[in-house]
Amino acid sequence: MTTSVSRPTQRPTEDSVREAVIAWRRYLHQNPELSFHEERTAQFVAETLASFGSLAISRPTPTSVVARLIGPRPGPVLAMRADIDALPIEERNTHDFVSRNPGVMHACGHDGHTAMLLGAAQVLAARKDDLVGEVRFVFQHAEELNPGGAEELVKAGVLDGVGMIVGAHLWLPMPYGRVGVKSGALMASPDNFVITIKGSGGHAAIPHETIDSIAVAAQVITNLQHLVARNVDPLASAVVSVTRVAGGTTYNVIPGQVELAGTVRTFDPALRARIPELMQRIVGGITAAHGASFTFEWDAGYRPVINDERASDLLRRAVVRALGAGVLVEASPTMGGEDFSAYQEKVPGSFFFIGARNEERGITNPHHHECFDLDERALDSGTRIFVAAAMEMAATPGAPGTSGRGVPGARSQ
Ligand SMILES: [Zn+2]
Numbered sequence: 353m354t355t356s357v358s359r360p361t362q363r364p365t366e367d368s369v370r371e372a373v374i375a376w377r378r379y380l381h382q383n384p385e386l387s388f389h390e391e392r393t394a395q396f397v398a399e400t401l402a403s404f405g406s407l408a409i410s411r412p413t414p415t416s417v418v419a420r421l422i423g424p425r426p427g428p429v430l431a432m433r434a435d436i437d438a439l440p441i442e443e444r445n446t447h448d449f450v451s452r453n454p455g456v457m458h459a460c461g462h463d464g465h466t467a468m469l470l471g472a473a474q475v476l477a478a479r480k481d482d483l484v485g486e487v488r489f490v491f492q493h494a495e496e497l498n499p500g501g502a503e504e505l506v507k508a509g510v511l512d513g514v515g516m517i518v519g520a521h522l523w524l525p526m527p528y529g530r531v532g533v534k535s536g537a538l539m540a541s542p543d544n545f546v547i548t549i550k551g552s553g554g555h556a557a558i559p560h561e562t563i564d565s566i567a568v569a570a571q572v573i574t575n576l577q578h579l580v581a582r583n584v585d586p587l588a589s590a591v592v593s594v595t596r597v598a599g600g601t602t603y604n605v606i607p608g609q610v611e612l613a614g615t616v617r618t619f620d621p622a623l624r625a626r627i628p629e630l631m632q633r634i635v636g637g638i639t640a641a642h643g644a645s646f647t648f649e650w651d652a653g654y655r656p657v658i659n660d661e662r663a664s665d666l667l668r669r670a671v672v673r674a675l676g677a678g679v680l681v682e683a684s685p686t687m688g689g690e691d692f693s694a695y696q697e698k699v700p701g702s703f704f705f706i707g708a709r710n711e712e713r714g715i716t717n718p719h720h721h722e723c724f725d726l727d728e729r730a731l732d733s734g735t736r737i738f739v740a741a742a743m744e745m746a747a748t749p750g751a752p753g754t755s756g757r758g759v760p761g762a763r764s765q
């Protein structure tokens with residue numbers, strides 16, 4: 353027999369896990385893995401969760417982890433999601449926990465998301481007896497790469513029985529000390545396109561015997577801007593950006609074709625559906641005018657993140673409970689995309705922003721920057737808000753979604 357059972361251990365609290373959360377984040381930052389390849393990350397998450405006790409841990413896909421914390425009384429099931437993947441970026445930070453994986457970097461803050469949700473899981477596992485219903489911790493792979501991991505997890509049944517889901521992004525546009533919650537549209541649909549302009553190549557000094565795909569492509573790029581300026585309601589929101597232009601090899605050859613790639617961002621599903629048609633009309637008109645032709649490929653990305661009102665209310669209460677009313681602000685919508693929307697198709701959910709910017713310390717680089725960093729104090733905010741959300745859910749009679757073993761009003765049991 354070992355004596356470990358009788359050794360008194362202190363019950364983990366938000367305060368006591370703070371340093372561990374930072375250490376986990378730094379470990380993950382040093383060991384980033386790309387979307388759909390998060391093998392070691394998932395292993396680390398699963399092992400760390402197992403060390404907390406009380407959690408039922410499963411691996412719905414090879415690189416994701418779900419942990420269920422089932423309270424003693426039946427009640428609502430609240431899911432909390434963290435994404436765990438990194439990006440194909442060569443890190444240029446100089447702190448002492450830079451990436452050890454060349455060409456791969458946690459440049460979006462998902463290392464922090466993972467660490468702060470682990471912290472919440474540890475604190476809540478120790479408070480299991482106070483819980484009503486279930487808290488389900490979802491550590492999701494592949495947020496950064498369409499079609500995204502969220503869709504796979506939904507298909508794998510991760511949301512079965514779940515009444516509500518919440519998720520956070522550590523957010524550089526917002527200073528540390530603020531937390532942004534918002535009902536309704538928060539993040540856009542990130543759809544991508546590839547347009548190939550097909551002309552007819554030839555000698556650069558004999559242009560009349562060619563159909564100059566570069567000259568046509570230049571007009572296409574310019575005219576695509578008319579789409580947002582003149583076809584979209586000024587009160588609606590849309591972005592059309594051409595981000596890659598590829599064509600030609602040398603000085604004296606007019607290339608036969610040019611490839612244009614880019615992204616379209618919208619919030620409104622009806623507008624989103626119209627955009628590819630409007631784009632093809634423009635490209636078709638311009639190419640026809642010059643005797644060129646084109647192909648058009650559309651790669652539909654994530655759906656927009658539209659936050660449920662009740663879930664957003666739960667978050668607001670959680671933020672106030674955890675950090676006080678002074679930190680709570682209305683989140684500003686962003687044209688960035690998030691596959692959190694895949695969960696919201698299935699159950700009410702709300703996604704929120706935790707400020708992680710620090711001007712004084714120069715922590716200002718945007719997400720996906722090679723010197724991206726975050727104010728690590730924001731991790732503690734995240735842990736506290738997730739813990740408070742579980743406590744708020746437990747304190748809300750008749751909250752949507754039950755564990756299936758009970759009925760609304762289970763609090764009285
Ligand atoms: Zn990102």
Ligand SMILES: [Zn+2]
Nearest residue numbers: 460461462521
């Ligand atoms: Zn992200």
